[in-house]
């Protein structure tokens with residue numbers, strides 16, 4: 001990055017006490033450590049967090065005492081952590097105040113974050129500066145995996161409050177300049193805003209593009225419609241949503257470059273990301289202790305290759321520690337132990353989808369909403385949403401893109417019947433637009449069945 005930018009960022013860090021650049025250097029070093037050294041580092045950080053939680057966080061003091069758990073136990077065997085119950089969003093809501101640190105020095109620096117919550121009920125989290133520094137640093141480490149260097153120009157299609165509600169503020173504009181990035185708002189991706197964004201891409205030539213899978217796909221569809229064949233990047237990062245193979249192929253072909261799938265959430269930041277070997281997603285185990293469990297009650301670990309519930313203990317957020325937090329996503333450890341890139345951060349297989357996108361069938365089965373994903377890339381379908389209204393009614397909303405023939409509609413109907421059962425009625429609707437959620441994301445499959 002230019003000397004000016006680096007100097008400004010350093011100055012900003014000195015003034016605010018933030019340490020993003022230090023953390024980035026640290027993560028860029030540890031990613032080359034051996035697996036054994038990484039696990040040892042992770043265990044030390046876990047022990048530190050647990051000790052802190054016992055000392056300063058009332059909820060955990062009570063819990064540890066009740067189940068007879070001692071933080072030192074993880075130094076002998078990290079599996080001792082399984083003695084603690086899994087933390088759910090409902091538990092967080094019910095114990096919000098008791099989950100905050102009582103240490104006044106750290107309390108003074110907590111910032112609030114509200115997630116949209118896929119169930120429609122927002123959830124409030126408090127995050128401390130350490131946590132936020134590591135989140136920002138980890139993101140930039142991942143961008144580096146596409147050959148990008150800190151300070152090189154990059155572009156975002158993003159819609160978090162953090163990035164966008166503040167977009168007009170001087171601070172955000174300054175940070176955009178210092179970090180050399182520009183953003184278009186994923187909340188409102190119109191033909192007009194995408195044309196302006198494409199023009200800016202053409203003019204400023206960002207090395208990377210970063211966005212939600214659905215927003216990137218939307219932008220790629222727009223670029224194809226317009227016949228834009230000259231937009232390209234060194235890499236495109238998809239985050240915060242599941243990236244489906246059909247979407248991925250479409251986006252890669254449109255922009256003539258590889259995609260890097262990244263798994264992260266608003267409440268935890270980055271959890272795992274693909275490197276340039278594209279063999280799976282390297283988990284950021286310096287920042288998180290990650291478990292994949294068969295079910296939330298027993299917490300029994302799922303072996304590599306078996307999809308289970310992702311449970312995360314973030315090792316940096318002491319202000320409001322989440323220990324064994326059920327993130328409500330499904331994933332699997334990769335059966336591949338090593339990556340050709342040389343990094344020994346463990347590999348996760350592709351995350352299969354939000355737990356909430358589950359449909360119920362009249363015969364009592366539960367079906368992952370991802371069955372509808374073949375509609376991505378289907379000719380004639382610009383945008384779609386499959387909504388389970390009741391056990392025997394599914395509504396398919398399609399924003400049409402030119403002709404959509406009867407044969408394709410029959411294919412969609414057949415897909416739904418295969419997934420949910422023959423007796424389910426499928427109703428098609430053709431709205432002009434499908435609104436995105438408050439979070440800027442768009443849900444293509446949702447169930448209104450309790």
Ligand SMILES: [Zn+2]
Nearest residue numbers: 275277339341
């Ligand atoms: Zn790798």
